[in-house]
Amino acid sequence: MKQHQVEIDTSKCIGCGICARVCPAHSIEIKDKKAVTLLDDCLICGQCTAVCPMRAVSISGYDTGQNEKKEDLRLKPEEVLDVIRFRRSIRQCSGK
Ligand code: SF4
Ligand code: SF4
Numbered sequence: 001m002k003q004h005q006v007e008i009d010t011s012k013c014i015g016c017g018i019c020a021r022v023c024p025a026h027s028i029e030i031k032d033k034k035a036v037t038l039l040d041d042c043l044i045c046g047q048c049t050a051v052c053p054m055r056a057v058s059i060s061g062y063d064t065g066q067n068e069k070k071e072d073l074r075l076k077p078e079e080v081l082d083v084i085r086f087r088r089s090i091r092q093c094s095g096k
Contacts, residue, residue: 002042004061010034012056019048019057 006027008019015033020026025041028048035056049057055066 004059006039006042006044006048008035008037009056009058011045013052014054014056016053017052018051022047022051023029049081078089 008028013034015030015035017030017035020028020030024045025043027028027038027040027042028035029038030036042062044059046059049059049066052066058065
């Protein structure tokens, strides 16, 4: 059983098709002017939840919704470079 699943509130969906256009896995279609999910290949990337103008798309299992950009954010280039430089991730895979 999948832990996360894309859910579309059809009462909010206006059938604009933006979610289907941005989905990298082609996991959303518009049928009868409503978005429907074809979840077999869903990557749980969240693109569809980010672009929906009606906030009709969500992913189950997460407590965060769509985040709005409230101000113009500028990152300091030297800090971005340090974040990249100081990242140390070592993963050991079991091979299973
Ligand atoms: S982006 Fe939102 S409103 Fe538009 S089709 Fe998809 S779910 Fe419906
Ligand atoms: S989460 Fe990503 S892959 Fe899954 S339906 Fe939405 S846009 Fe497509």
